[in-house]
Amino acid sequence: MTDALASSGDLLQDLTPQVLAVLVRRGADFAAAEDAVQEALLEAVRHWPDAMPDDPKAWLIRVAGRKLIDAHRAESTRRLREMRVYQEPESGPTEHADDTLLLLSRCCHPSLSPASAIALTLRAVGGLTTAQIAQAFLVPESTMAQRISRAKRTVSGERFDRPGDVRAVLGVLYLIFNEGFTGDVDLAEEAIRLTRQLAAATDDPEVDGLLAMMLLHHARRRARRTSDGQIVSLADQDRSLWDSAMIANGVEILQGALARESMGQYQAQAAIAALHDDAATAEETDWPQILSWYDELTRFTENPVVVLNRAVAVGAVDGPLAGLAALTSVDAGLPRYDAVAAYLHERAGNVEAAARHYARAADLSSSSLERDHLTKQAARLNARG
Amino acid sequence: MAKYLLLKHYRSDHDIAAQPIPPMDQWQPEDVEAHIAFMQQINEDLRASGEFVDAQGLSPEGTFVRYDGEGRPPVTDGPFAETKDLIAGWWIVDVDSVERAYEIAAHGSSAPGPGGKPINEWIEVRQIMGAPATVTE
Numbered sequence: 001m002t003d004a005l006a007s008s009g010d011l012l013q014d015l016t017p018q019v020l021a022v023l024v025r026r027g028a029d030f031a032a033a034e035d036a037v038q039e040a041l042l043e044a045v046r047h048w049p050d051a052m053p054d055d056p057k058a059w060l061i062r063v064a065g066r067k068l069i070d071a072h073r074a075e076s077t078r079r080l081r082e083m084r085v086y087q088e089p090e091s092g093p094t095e096h097a098d099d100t101l102l103l104l105s106r107c108c109h110p111s112l113s114p115a116s117a118i119a120l121t122l123r124a125v126g127g128l129t130t131a132q133i134a135q136a137f138l139v140p141e142s143t144m145a146q147r148i149s150r151a152k153r154t155v156s157g158e159r160f161d162r163p164g165d166v167r168a169v170l171g172v173l174y175l176i177f178n179e180g181f182t183g184d185v186d187l188a189e190e191a192i193r194l195t196r197q198l199a200a201a202t203d204d205p206e207v208d209g210l211l212a213m214m215l216l217h218h219a220r221r222r223a224r225r226t227s228d229g230q231i232v233s234l235a236d237q238d239r240s241l242w243d244s245a246m247i248a249n250g251v252e253i254l255q256g257a258l259a260r261e262s263m264g265q266y267q268a269q270a271a272i273a274a275l276h277d278d279a280a281t282a283e284e285t286d287w288p289q290i291l292s293w294y295d296e297l298t299r300f301t302e303n304p305v306v307v308l309n310r311a312v313a314v315g316a317v318d319g320p321l322a323g324l325a326a327l328t329s330v331d332a333g334l335p336r337y338d339a340v341a342a343y344l345h346e347r348a349g350n351v352e353a354a355a356r357h358y359a360r361a362a363d364l365s366s367s368s369l370e371r372d373h374l375t376k377q378a379a380r381l382n383a384r385g
Numbered sequence: 386m387a388k389y390l391l392l393k394h395y396r397s398d399h400d401i402a403a404q405p406i407p408p409m410d411q412w413q414p415e416d417v418e419a420h421i422a423f424m425q426q427i428n429e430d431l432r433a434s435g436e437f438v439d440a441q442g443l444s445p446e447g448t449f450v451r452y453d454g455e456g457r458p459p460v461t462d463g464p465f466a467e468t469k470d471l472i473a474g475w476w477i478v479d480v481d482s483v484e485r486a487y488e489i490a491a492h493g494s495s496a497p498g499p500g501g502k503p504i505n506e507w508i509e510v511r512q513i514m515g516a517p518a519t520v521t522e
Contacts, residue, residue, distance in 0.1 A: 113481045115386045116435070138388070139438050139479050147435025179386070180516030188519065217520055224519075234522060272522060309522055336521070366387065368514040 008048050011056060012041055013127040017197075019060045020124055021099030028068055030106065031152040034124060036071060040064035100125075100201040104194070105165065108172040109155045116151040117172045118179075123148050125197075126190050136183035166202060170210050170266065173198070177214050180367075188218055199253075208257035209267030215250030216273035219243040231373040235282040247277045265300040268293050287316035304330055308340050320348035338364065339374060346381065355381035388438060388513040389486035391476040391493065395506055412499050420504075423496045431478060431489070442474035473506075477513065486510050 016037060023033040040063040044056070053059035107121040119137070122128045134144035177191035195211045223237035232238075254270045271293045279285040294310035307330050315323020323344040330337060342357035358378035365371040409417055431437035446464040453460045476493065480486050490508040498504035 115479070115481060137479065143432060143435050143437045143479070146433055150433075150435055178519045180519055182516060213520075231517060269520070276522060312522075366512055366515055367517040370517040371514070 008044070008052075012044060015057050015060055016041065016127040017103055017125040018057060018099060019064055021103040022061050023064060023068060024106065025099055025102055030156045031149070032068060032071060033064070034152065036064045036067040039067045100197050101166065101169075104169045104198055106155055107151075108169040110165070110168050111154055112151055114172065114175055116147055116154070117168075118176055119144060119147050120151040120155070121172055121194070122176070122187070122190065124152075125194060128185060128190070132183065132185050136181040136185060136187055138182075166198075166204055166207065169198065170206060174210060174266075177217075188214070188221070192218060205257040205260045205262045206264040206266050208253050209264060209270050212250045212254035212257065213266055213270035213273055215246050215253065216270055216277050219246035219250065219277060229369070231369050233373070234276060239280065242277065247274075250274065250277075263296065263300070265297060268297040268300065272297070285316070287313055291317050304334055305336070308334060308336060312340055312343065315344045315347060320344045324348065335364065335366070336361070342374075342377065351381050351384060386479070386481060387483070387515060388477060388479045389483070390511045390513055391478065391486065391490045392509040392511065393473040393475060393493070393506060394509055395471040395473055406498050406504055416497065416499050416501065419497045419501060424493075427476075427489075427493055431476070436478045436480050436485075436489075438477040438479050440474070440476045443472060445471060445473070483510070483512070 019040065020033055020037045023036065024030055028036075037060070040060050043063050044060060048056075103125055104121065107124050108117045112120065115137075119133055122133050122136075123130065130145050130148060131141050133148075134141040137144060139147075173191050173195050176194070177188050179187070181187040192211070192214050195207065195214060199207045199211050220234075220237060220242050222243070223239065223241040224232060226232060250270065251274050254267065254274055257267050258271070272290055275286050275290050275293070291310070291313040294306065294313050297306050298310065308327075311323045311326040311330065314326040324341070327337075327341060327344065332338075338357040338361035342354045342361060345351075345357060346354035355378050358374050358381065362371045362374035362378060365374060409420070412420075428437065428440050431440075448464055449462040450459050476489070478486060478489055480489070487510060490510050494506055494508050495503040496506075
């Protein structure tokens with residue numbers, strides 16, 4: 001692929017959701033609009049190498065709109081009256097921001113299952129191919145194609161010209177970031193890219209909070225695994241591998257969000273990540289501040305995992321026995337309950353109990369990497385005892 | 386969002402063995418047809434719902450193999466004529482919940498046998514390991 005073609009590929013990836021959003025906002029059926037945009041992209045790949053348009057976005061909107069009308073004509077005349085909307089004047093640049101939110105909230109519609117919302121978001125807004133998404137999910141491409149087309153049908157029902165709930169969008173973006181998907185495309189980076197777009201389009205401190213949280217975690221990516229892919233826990237990470245520029249960016253975004261004084265769970269989570277990132281060594285971690293952020297966080301979410309993680313902070317501030325006491329209110333069946341209990345027991349000097357909890361945590365883990373990590377902890381303690 | 390392996394067991398030690406189901410080659414041809422059509426329909430439905438990952442059948446006879454030291458041929462054992470637990474095949478599905486995996490397994494277990502009666506074979510549901518979450522603090 002030549003450089004020119006490669007860069008027009010990047011441009012197309014950026015423009016795809018914008019063009020799609022314009023058509024949808026003008027009232028086009030979502031699935032039909034997506035098909036039309038795909039056809040317009042093919043035209044672009046064919047024609048742009050010879051004659052690059054001055055305004056690629058307007059070009060794509062024009063061509064996609066024409067494809068849409070062709071499709072309507074071929075299909076039936078039933079919707080002829082709706083066509084007027086596609087022939088309205090081109091949108092101005094200010095509408096781009098609204099379009100991003102509109103499209104994202106459509107793809108993350110609460111009627112979709114998380115898996116479907118993620119797939120549709122990556123396809124329609126992220127501009128990834130079905131094959132790339134299938135690879136990330138480790139499912140056959142035909143399965144992913146079905147999942148996406150079902151999702152499109154689900155959200156195609158109503159005309160959609162007002163942005164929906166931004167919380168649902170944040171939940172889906174968080175999942176894309178957090179699920180540890182593998183494959184050719186780094187979905188954590190894709191989540192960051194999409195959240196940046198959303199942050200540019202909205203004035204919601206929680207969107208910035210989520211973006212900051214992603215950056216503050218993603219900055220540690222090189223230290224999170226050994227060269228052969230095994231998990232390195234936060235306390236053992238080589239902090240010189242952390243991406244300090246990304247941390248600075250995350251902190252700056254977080255400060256901007258906090259200054260608007262509308263607290264929420266993502267800002268609190270970002271603050272916790274920032275405090276970890278700020279410590280030059282694990283020993284220098286400002287646990288009292290982290291604990292106060294966990295207290296803040298419990299005001300915004302009833303997620304029991306927060307209580308679990310708070311117990312770790314309590315253990316660091318008031319000692320492991322206090323941490324274990326904080327654990328008693330948590331359901332012992334939660335994922336990672338035993339890992340946290342093991343960690344606190346080890347610090348309290350209960351080697352045997354710690355080993356037992358690590359072994360149980362390994363048994364209950366749903367990830368091979370995590371299981372191996374926990375098994376090694378149990379073996380280390382058993383060999384000592 | 387997790388993947389599950391749905392293992393099709395034929396367990397001769399279970400109470401369904403009280404009314405043993407004869408091998409398929411002794412069923413009425415239309416019952417065999419109905420059974421195969423049912424299984425194909427499950428695969429088609431899973432593809433259409435975007436949950437299909439894999440489906441395979443296994444040949445019934447297997448051999449146990451193990452390492453026997455440097456430079457020595459592997460030790461083999463079997464096939465065993467009288468096995469209590471025969472694994473006939475599997476589905477792998479990618480679903481939103483373990484309840485959905487159970488639902489698919491139970492439907493698979495209702496596949497028609499002789500006379501169109503459900504064969505009620507046991508299907509073991511096991512979660513397939515995934516990637517660890519990124520945010521753990």
